Amino acid sequence: QKEVEQNSGPLSVPEGAIASLNCTYSDRGSQSFFWYRQYSGKSPELIMSIYSNGDKEDGRFTAQLNKASQYVSLLIRDSQPSDSATYLCAVNMRAGSYQLTFGKGTKLSVIP
Amino acid sequence: EAQVTQNPRYLITVTGKKLTVTCSQNMNHEYMSWYRQDPGLGLRQIYYSMNVEVTDKGDVPEGYKVSRKEKRNFPLILESPSPNQTSLYFCATGQGAYEQYFGPGTRLTVT
Numbered sequence: 001q002k003e004v005e006q007n008s009g010p011l012s013v014p015e016g017a018i019a020s021l022n023c024t025y026s027d028r029g030s031q032s033f034f035w036y037r038q039y040s041g042k043s044p045e046l047i048m049s050i051y052s053n054g055d056k057e058d059g060r061f062t063a064q065l066n067k068a069s070q071y072v073s074l075l076i077r078d079s080q081p082s083d084s085a086t087y088l089c090a091v092n093m094r095a096g097s098y099q100l101t102f103g104k105g106t107k108l109s110v111i112p
Numbered sequence: 113e114a115q116v117t118q119n120p121r122y123l124i125t126v127t128g129k130k131l132t133v134t135c136s137q138n139m140n141h142e143y144m145s146w147y148r149q150d151p152g153l154g155l156r157q158i159y160y161s162m163n164v165e166v167t168d169k170g171d172v173p174e175g176y177k178v179s180r181k182e183k184r185n186f187p188l189i190l191e192s193p194s195p196n197q198t199s200l201y202f203c204a205t206g207q208g209a210y211e212q213y214f215g216p217g218t219r220l221t222v223t
Contacts, residue, residue, distance in 0.1 A: 034211065034212075042216075043214040043216050046212070088155065092210050098160065098162070098210050098212065099160065099170070100157075100210075102154050
């Protein structure tokens with residue numbers, strides 16, 4: 001069974017702090033990794049994609065990928081109350097396919 | 113404006129009454145997919161389509177049908193809905209580097 005695991009949280013951080021969200025996946029051959037943000041009652045919104053080992057930065061967001069450890073993370077710097085949402089990790093486990101396996105999400109709460 | 117639209121956004125129906133949820137996209141994406149989202153179970157794929165007339169089952173296809181007769185549309189059909197199909201449904205589209213973009217969702221209640 002191909003799986004993506006996330007801590008369900010809730011993860012609470014104070015405003016201005018760094019939020020660290022983690023995700024592990026079971027298929028060593030996975031190639032593409034995505035982070036989605038989902039506000040309550042809304043649809044998932046793609047915020048980061050990463051395809052190679054290392055860090056990828058976009059504004060206050062940094063995605064980190066370590067394929068050897070089968071681990072992907074999302075760092076949110078200078079967290080804002082508007083960042084409070086559920087963050088979904090998604091992994092493409094089949095080369096040449098669009099099929100994504102989603103984790104169940106980590107709920108982040110940024111406290112003013 | 114690039115978008116994925118779903119209709120209806122909310123639907124309450126009764127067991128056994130056939131229904132269709134439409135999904136339409138204006139981004140010329142080849143890939144389209146349907147997911148359901150349930151508390152504690154996360155997002156699970158129902159069906160997907162790589163192109164017109166090409167569809168395949170996802171993880172939870174039982175009780176659902178799809179068709180892809182045109183590139184922009186990918187309707188989800190429930191021939192005989194049951195209460196266990198009460199859920200939040202999302203259509204998604206994709207192109208290029210396997211990124212997917214989600215529609216606004218359809219909240220379905222089957223009584």
